[in-house]
Amino acid sequence: MTSLNHSAEKKANDAHLLRLVTSVVQSAGMALKQSFSADNRPKDREDIAKKIASIDVISLDILRKSLSVALPHAQWVEDEEGTGTLPAGEWWVTDPVEGAINFIHGLQDWGITVTLVRDNEIVLTAVHLPMSDDTYTALRGEGAWLNDRRLQTSTKTHLNAAMVGTGQAMPNESDDTYRRMGMSLVAMLKAALVVRVSVPATLQLIQVAAGSQDIFWQYSQVRSGLLAGALLVSEAGGEVTDLQGAPWHLGSNSFLASTSSLVEQAAAVLTSIT
Incomplete structure (x- = not known):
């Protein structure tokens, strides 16, 4: 064969x-x-x-x-x-x-x-x-x-018009993870149009894949909460990276799913948080 x-x-x-x-x-x-x-x-x-x-x-x-x-x-x-x-x-x-x-x-x-x-x-x-x-x-x-x-991801091109969201991967995360989550919320509240915070991650990621939400990010990871959404977003024409904008993989310690035209803008906001 x-x-x-x-x-x-x-x-x-x-x-x-x-x-x-x-x-x-x-x-x-x-x-x-x-x-x-x-x-x-x-x-x-x-x-x-x-x-x-x-x-x-x-x-x-x-x-x-x-x-x-x-x-x-x-x-x-x-x-x-x-x-x-x-x-x-x-x-x-x-x-x-x-x-x-x-x-x-x-x-x-x-x-x-x-x-x-x-x-x-x-x-x-x-x-x-x-x-x-x-x-x-x-x-x-x-x-x-x-x-x-x-499904097709959003066609938006400006972060200031974007509906974005995040959430915690699981209870009892580290103090540093919570600190960065809080700082990222403040940064995105300033940069984006609307910010959602909810769990589980999958239910936000399916909306990114469907184009009704533009961006989702998360510090740390739980495989079962990200894998399904990662494939749905990428197959719907979006991009899945880490928060530095590098291609996401199972070993990555952060996660960003976005329509392709917004991923660089989102990563620029999130990489300013240390």
Whole structure:
């Protein structure tokens, strides 16, 4: 088999796999939605941890059963808050309830994400939002989609007209990370039009991919919160870099997703923060 034929076959296999992954995240979303209540109210941090663990189990059971059959040799990232590069090979990186903190507080901003990483390259992803019944998908080299509509990042060219956003990667970050987050907010409040601060990152990144938000940045990283959005943004025509403007990769310690015409302007503002 020629290398060209092999490449075409691999792409066809990945496209088939994405269709299966899409179905799986939708099934997990259907199960989770039955457990959702707008009246959810956790009592304290112990209760928060218990409630998140209980909904993670519901989703993870569905994801594992199907994905392990679909790609038996692929490894599974066990740590939802894991960071950095992965060993060689194929890895499933998932967040069984992305935005679980919102779910358990009765908020609708949550979803399920599944991303396949092959030798530290993001291959495909699916993000399902059960409360709106929307599914975002991307396949490397084949574009990004919301349901049946192809996504395209914003066409804005001036930062002072941009809607931008950030958020924390996880609770209990370092004092230095919080300091830089605060300084970046002040800098962007001056430079951009509107600044959003929210979690989870994925729900802002899908809006960058769709063109309804222009920029997202984050200090530090959690793989499961960034990989899906990184592929969606890049396949929708945007750019994903670190805060210095260098191409982003799994080992990067900062993150910037933007429409291509704004990435240099955004990086210029954010690199002024030390």
